[in-house]
Amino acid sequence: MSLDLSTLFILGSSYLLLLFGVAYITDRGWIPTSIVQSPVVYVLALGVFASIWAYYTSIGNALESGYGYLANSIGISLAFLFSPLLLKPLLELSRTYQLSSLADLVAFRYQSPWAGTVATIVILVGVTPLLALQIRAVADTANLLTEESSEVLVAAGFCVLITLFAILFGTSRRAGRTRHDGLVMAIAFESLAKLAAYLAVGVFAVYGAFGGLDGIDLWLQSRPDLVSGLKETDYFSSFHVSALLFFTAAVAMPHMFYMTFNESNGQASLTFASWALPLYFLLISLPVLPILWAGIQSGSDVQVEYFPVIIGAAYDYPMLTLVGYLGGLSAASGLIIVITLALSNMCLNHLILPVTQPSAKQDIYRWLAWHRRVLTTALIWAGFLVHYLSENTTSVQAIGTVAFSAGLQFLPGIVAILYWPQGNKKGFLAGLLSGVAIWLGFLLIPLFGDDPTITLTSINWSSIAALSLMVNAALFIGISLTTTTTDKERNSADICALDTIRRRIRSGLVAKSPEEFVRSLSKPLGQEAANREVNQALKDLKIRYDDNRPSSLRLLRGRLEANLSGLLGPSIAGDIIDSYLPFSIVARHGSTDLNVIESRIESYRSNLSGMAADLDNLRRYHRQVLLELPLGVCSLSTEDEIVMWNQALTEITGIDAGEAVGSQLQDLPNPWYELLHQFLREDEHHTYKNNFQLNGQKKSVNLHKAYIDQSDPRELNHEGVILLIEDISETEILEAGLTHSERLASIGRLAAGVAHEIGNPITGIACLAQTIRDEYQGKELGQLATQIIEQTDRTSKILQSLVNFAHAGASLGSYEKQVVNVRQCMQETLTLISLDKKSKEIRISTQCDESLNILGDAQKLLQVMVNLVNNARDASAAGSEVLMAAHQADDQIKITVTDNGIGIPEAIRDRVFDPFFTTKEAGEGTGLGLSMVFSIVEDLGGDIDILSPCNKNHGTGTQVILTFSGYFGASEA
């Protein structure tokens, strides 16, 4: 088949423009988010791994090693099938610490910029031939179709379009931290296109070339060599090594790391991909054998790898040829785009930024975006250059195998990240460099050398790859065990290790607020970038700008480091954070931030099983006991940071646990800070009845403290102090009430005695005075006797009041309860009050529903009401209004007596119920009225309260509120 070069160019360009279109409309938001962020799109985007290797090279592999060609798909599928072992923990790590590449990951884990730099160089050297392979495949297939010597032109045109795409959709200013929806959608589209094309060619091979599956079987009977080659696969040598290469590639190859971790939507998507991606690879491996056999049957002399393209032409189906070609174009372009974007990030973070960094005056985002663009372009064209300069002597299998073998060298380092915290940077670098040296000396140089007789089989590549891996692992383990590991590295290893709970040290920061963070970071990043980064981190953590708690600031620092790591790589980010946001105190013995451990266990909870789950349940139970304890519990670290604040304490103090935990004791509002601080300084472990005012109310608390001793210095450090705060305000009120009642009772007894003792002589005096008055009527002595009688009457009245008071106080619980209608009682009160003609005129109104009843004594309630209305009248100006009202509140009846008088001054408010306390003129009142009312109400099982002033606007008026349990039996009956 011969196509015009321009036709092919237009076709290829149109396809790539279609790709541009998909990315563009996704970025514009024209495709619903539910589709863009669906796990299916993620899985298809991961299909980028099925590059030219799966599309073309598999055919050659199938011919040479039979089912051995499946090692590619099996290796990557195993990585995803077992994602909880490797990929999921790495996803969590890379998302938490914004690690965008394998180089970032090793630099972060081994706390060494050199680890990142060496990893970048190894990946760069290993992957560039893979780039060249993609370009070569596109150029070769174009050459086959046009039969013109147009490879360079096609390759160059292809590179131009790919460069444009990568720059437009992959190197935005926020690259490295946000998901590139347009790019992901375009790559998913490519994966779908190449799968559809490959399946179409495969289906044609089965039904078009052989007339069905039976036709294949029939044809295979005539080719026993092919059948035996297929069935005699050596599963125990190169197959295993190949599978291991591709297993490692799931993390080690930059494009897979980029797609799996950077463009992921979370664990759920990866869970879906755990079985869906193997399905994709199964489908893309399925047509390989039929295509191979159809190609052989056609007798084509074209290189077997390119059978997917020429099969259409060989069987006279030109459209199928174009489909096959476009599928290959998809496979190549997708891989180049993603790999160069990932590599550009790595090169920037680990090769460029350690040497030169933008100054604070420059726009850092713009600087990074431009460097990324330049690097992406340079990498694509480096691939082109390698393709252009290399002679096509090396087989495509050899190129791919060499590239993937480079990735294998990272396997020990990757496994150690999650499963071997003892591994250190010296061991990692030594192992990696030795493995790479073997790979370079025995694989890369011989295969890319001038000697065409050297092939993968002749040099026994699988043994060399296995040897390099073994030497690498042995050196890594040996050197790690025999050399020292820095504290920083150990801390980082703990963070990464799967079965270690991170032991974050509770340390203070020099910067004491987010504002100071901005100020400090302005020096390296510039004002605008520092502001943006701090605000972004606060937004990510949902922390307010004014939150200055040490725990929040530590979280903010960690988040900033992670975010900057996404922008500049972990090494530079770590340097900036350590230099400009240093810790002020490294806590004594490194006390552990328990809240961090707790949140980590909470987030890991569903993974716990067996004894770990039981221990977790126990932990939760004990925690719940402390939280629900009806005593205020607060624990403090040695640095006076609040570690625990239970619900009872929230109720006592009104300070929410969310606000208190993580803050310093001194951040608590007064009076709590003063109270607790004072108590902590004292030697006493218990203090009682600490009285203070809170929101205008009296509060009284008992305080207790205990010190938590450090149990084992090697284990987690829990040193600190635990405080118990017992609110006894209500007990105090009850005690005061009881004392008051006691006092009333004793006064009552006293009054009864006094009344009795004085009453008799007074009666005698009155009798004598009456006799004198009667004897000396109209004379001066008679008038004096009359005055004596008036005074004895007055004394008698006072004595009568005393007797009444004593009687009321002594009759607790002695009356028979009866149903009292409140409205009726009010009416009687009105009648009684109206009889007193001497008093000033006031208007008395009532508001009471007829149905309101209480259980009690009608006479006593009447006495109370008369007393209260009398008091109200005395306090009111003539002609003003006094209101008696009653209403139902839930199952209680509230009776109020309200006047518009001058109110009760605050100074005497607490004493109005005291016996003999009065504000009236001498002779006007005994001071026993309200005291008696108090006793009677208490006797009736009610409650009395005074609101004064009740008219807040004018500051006048008094309202007495009586509360009784309502009686609803009558109405129900």
Add this chain to the structure above:
Amino acid sequence: MYIPRTILILIVVIYLLFLVSVDWINQPSGAWYRPFFLGLLIILVASWAHRGRDSDEP
């Protein structure tokens, strides 16, 4: 070391299937697509084993 249940199920299934199916795949008269049946079976088991929601997902 903590190994999730999903992984234990899959390791056992894949190992057993591999043991019983190598001979079945390599039978001279067997269809060429037999390994793909095996692959499909493993994927079905995997989709079942991974069915649980990631409950710790924020």
